[in-house]
Amino acid sequence: xxxxxxxxxxxxxxxxxxxxxxxxxxxxxxxxxxxxPIRISKDPLVALSPDNADQLLGxxxxxxxxxxxxxxxxxxxxxxxxxxxxPYEDPxxxxxxxxxxxxxxxxxxxxxxxxxxxxxLDTTAFWRCMxxxxxxxxxxxxxxxxxxxxxxxVVSGFGRPFFALSPExxxxxxxxxSGDRRYFVRQALVTLKTLACFAYYxxxxxxxRAES
Amino acid sequence: MTLVExxxxxxxxxxxxxxxxxxxxSGPAGATVARHLAARGISVIVVEEGHEAKVSEVSGVRAMxxxxxxxxxSLAFGNVSMPYxxxxxxxxxxxxxxxxxxxxxRAVLDQWTSDDxxxxxxxxxxxxxxxxxxxxxxxxxxxxxxxxxxxKNLLLARGAEALGVAHRPIRRNERGCVGEGRCLHGCPHxxxxxxxxxxxxxxxxxxxxxxxxxxVDRVLVEHGRARGVAGVSAAGGPFAIRAxxxxxxxxxxxxxxxxxxxxxLDHGPVGDGLTAHPGVSVTGRFPEPxxxxxxxxxxxxxxxxxxxxxxxxxxxxxxxxxxxxxxGVGRELARRLAEIDRYAVWGAAVRAAGRGRVxxxxxxxxxxxxxxxxxxxxxxxxxxxxxxxMLAAGAVEVYPGVPGFAPIVRDRAxxxxxxxxGSLTASDxxxxxxxxxxxxxxxxxxxxxxxxxxxxHHVAEGLYVADSSVFPSNLGVNPQIAIMTLADMCASNxxxx
Numbered sequence: 284x285x286x287x288x289x290x291x292x293x294x295x296x297x298x299x300x301x302x303x304x305x306x307x308x309x310x311x312x313x314x315x316x317x318x319x320p321i322r323i324s325k326d327p328l329v330a331l332s333p334d335n336a337d338q339l340l341g342x343x344x345x346x347x348x349x350x351x352x353x354x355x356x357x358x359x360x361x362x363x364x365x366x367x368x369x370p371y372e373d374p375x376x377x378x379x380x381x382x383x384x385x386x387x388x389x390x391x392x393x394x395x396x397x398x399x400x401x402x403x404l405d406t407t408a409f410w411r412c413m414x415x416x417x418x419x420x421x422x423x424x425x426x427x428x429x430x431x432x433x434x435x436x437v438v439s440g441f442g443r444p445f446f447a448l449s450p451e452x453x454x455x456x457x458x459x460x461s462g463d464r465r466y467f468v469r470q471a472l473v474t475l476k477t478l479a480c481f482a483y484y485x486x487x488x489x490x491x492r493a494e495s
Numbered sequence: 496m497t498l499v500e501x502x503x504x505x506x507x508x509x510x511x512x513x514x515x516x517x518x519x520x521s522g523p524a525g526a527t528v529a530r531h532l533a534a535r536g537i538s539v540i541v542v543e544e545g546h547e548a549k550v551s552e553v554s555g556v557r558a559m560x561x562x563x564x565x566x567x568x569s570l571a572f573g574n575v576s577m578p579y580x581x582x583x584x585x586x587x588x589x590x591x592x593x594x595x596x597x598x599x600x601r602a603v604l605d606q607w608t609s610d611d612x613x614x615x616x617x618x619x620x621x622x623x624x625x626x627x628x629x630x631x632x633x634x635x636x637x638x639x640x641x642x643x644x645x646x647k648n649l650l651l652a653r654g655a656e657a658l659g660v661a662h663r664p665i666r667r668n669e670r671g672c673v674g675e676g677r678c679l680h681g682c683p684h685x686x687x688x689x690x691x692x693x694x695x696x697x698x699x700x701x702x703x704x705x706x707x708x709x710x711v712d713r714v715l716v717e718h719g720r721a722r723g724v725a726g727v728s729a730a731g732g733p734f735a736i737r738a739x740x741x742x743x744x745x746x747x748x749x750x751x752x753x754x755x756x757x758x759x760l761d762h763g764p765v766g767d768g769l770t771a772h773p774g775v776s777v778t779g780r781f782p783e784p785x786x787x788x789x790x791x792x793x794x795x796x797x798x799x800x801x802x803x804x805x806x807x808x809x810x811x812x813x814x815x816x817x818x819x820x821x822x823g824v825g826r827e828l829a830r831r832l833a834e835i836d837r838y839a840v841w842g843a844a845v846r847a848a849g850r851g852r853v854x855x856x857x858x859x860x861x862x863x864x865x866x867x868x869x870x871x872x873x874x875x876x877x878x879x880x881x882x883x884x885m886l887a888a889g890a891v892e893v894y895p896g897v898p899g900f901a902p903i904v905r906d907r908a909x910x911x912x913x914x915x916x917g918s919l920t921a922s923d924x925x926x927x928x929x930x931x932x933x934x935x936x937x938x939x940x941x942x943x944x945x946x947x948x949x950x951x952h953h954v955a956e957g958l959y960v961a962d963s964s965v966f967p968s969n970l971g972v973n974p975q976i977a978i979m980t981l982a983d984m985c986a987s988n989x990x991x992x
Contacts, residue, residue, distance in 0.1 A: 397824070397825060398824050398825065398828065399825075399828060399829060399832070400825045400826045400828065400829040401829065409556065412556055412557055412560055413556070413560075415560065416559075416560035416565075416566045418560075418565045418566040418568045419565065419858060419859065420565065420568050420569070420570055420859075421565075421566065421568045453825070454824065454825035454826065457824040457825060458823075458824055458825070458827075461824055462898060462902075464898065466922045469898070470576075472824075473819075473925065476819055476824065477815075477816075477819040479819075480815045480816070480818040480819040481555060481556040481559075481815045481819075482556075483815070483818070484555055484813075484814045484815040484818065485555055485556055485557075485815070490555070490814060493814050493832075493835055493836075494788070494814065
């Protein structure tokens with residue numbers, strides 16, 4: 284069996300054999316086909332009878348140097364049955380748009396390190412897993428949570444963003460945030476703490492040490 | 496051996512198939528229906544959105560990503576936002592549950608029958624009990640052996656015993672459990688008899704076919720009759736499965752109503768009336784090693800508060816989740832994590848009166864659910880009795896984790912104060928929601944129910960709903976056996992029709 288890719292287009296601005304000035308065109312040059320004659324092939328289609336698009340007549344021609352070379356390859360197409368299903372189109376924005384930027388990820392990692400008091404974590408594999416997983420709510424929520432915990436210290440008595448605080452001040456801020464009356468602030472800390480724990484125990488050495 | 500005939504990750508072009516019955520979903524309800532029908536020689540195709548999991552290869556965040564819908568971060572929004580956990584894998588939520596097996600509570604059935612006598616005729620208790628017994632035998636349901644329970648479960652027993660509250664080992668569907676504590680991430684040894692290890696292999700042996708990685712988007716309804724389903728594979732290829740006899744929806748109380756609504760089948764209260772068992776947990780520290788991640792994941796339960804709508808269970812979490820439940824940040828947390836083996840987390844499942852709603856959203860279902868004031872009081876009592884039981888079991892510290900109350904409690908009198916002084920604001924409690932019901936409820940009245948008492952859809956002929964969507968109320972107990980039992984009765988009706 285031979286398979287080719289194509290697009291069906293209206294034949295405007297495309298070299299056409301004489302007499303074919305209406306109908307549709309199967310254009311193989313627009314599909315990702317391997318190099319070969321098919322890349323210069325086109326099939327004009329016309330209806331065999333008026334007002335009936337279920338039986339079509341086609342012919343194959345080649346376009347070489349802008350000129351049409353007709354071939355004796357004629358064919359008919361007959362509709363087997365009406366289209367009974369159009370796939371549900373998921374209008375979701377690409378989750379990639381929700382991915383943290385490099386600087387936001389750095390802020391998140393600073394929060395992770397301060398929450399766990401572990402120093403730097405190697406989170407490369409963890410972030411890869413997070414990015415591959417279809418968890419749009421986490422992705423959508425993570426950015427405002429990281430921003431909240433990064434910049435809340437500026438207006439809550441610390442006078443600077445989280446990344447500019449000393450290790451002791453970072454810890455004092457996080458302790459205060461964990462008891463904050465504002466639900467979103469508490470939830471932001473709970474979420475970042477949960478992700479920090481996931482990242483920490485994603486390291487097989489850390490996991491093995493804890494389980495032993 | 497793979498169970499899956501067709502993996503949607505490799506289905507790039509249009510796929511079509513025909514069968515007698517198409518079943519949407521491979522969890523406890525779908526697997527039960529498929530097994531029942533295949534055993535009768537009826538051709539069945541099971542269509543599952545998730546993939547076949549290789550559970551021995553994953554743990555921690557990777558297990559969440561591989562097995563849970565949206566990594567376990569699906570949220571119900573309301574007066575307290577709660578994650579609800581669902582499996583998205585061949586075998587459905589049975590792959591990631593604690594294997595807890597309860598029989599259908601007689602009192603609940605009596606209530607259903609009292610509200611709608613037609614349900615009593617359709618679900619006779621004797622038949623229900625007989626079906627349950629057959630299911631339990633196949634799934635090898637039995638009480639957790641003390642040898643695999645592990646300290647966390649034995650401590651719960653000790654605490655309940657000290658308080659004089661009824662308790663018992665949890666009956667679970669497993670054979671050969673070694674107490675590895677991995678139920679919630681899929682048993683790595685296949686000892687938990689989840690659907691992918693029991694009913695689905697039975698169904699496949701009798702000729703059922705399983706398509707995985709295939710998301711059903713709608714039911715094909717022609718001239719008032721369900722003729723099949725259509726959707727998209729994980730690789731983006733459209734598919735249509737034609738059903739000569741019936742379409743059975745078993746996609747969960749969240750996905751089933753969305754599927755009905757997307758198919759234009761929005762009559763009656765479809766998507767309304769969501770009920771659940773919200774859960775709250777308490778962490779405690781013991782003087783001796785507990786190793787909460789080892790031993791039967793959920794091996795012991797306190798049943799003495801069931802009349803109040805509360806049931807306590809030991810919770811065996813992965814290290815990463817356990818760590819996130821330990822109080823503190825920074826150096827305090829680091830100190831505590833250095834002795835993480837001393838910490839345990841126990842939970843209370845609340846039989847809540849709250850009701851919610853499910854609607855299809857642009858990318859995910861939109862779920863709203865709020866606790867009633869009485870539910871919050873019940874939750875507060877749950878935290879109190881969890882803490883008291885922990886202290887009675889020998890915990891040196893208990894962490895209620897509720898703003899406005901002492902973060903550390905060391906004696907039972909202080910814990911008792913929580914029931915008077917603890918918050919009655921729902922959002923002050925960190926909760927999660929399991930066991931979802933009621934979004935396509937069964938009933939005899941077309942205006943107030945979605946399916947008839949025999950599981951047939953009120954409007955579309957040849958369409959059945961077999962999952963917990965049909966339950967008119969929550970149960971107060973873990974529902975997988977009840978779901979399978981009703982699904983088996985649904986399958987009998989499909990076969991007879």
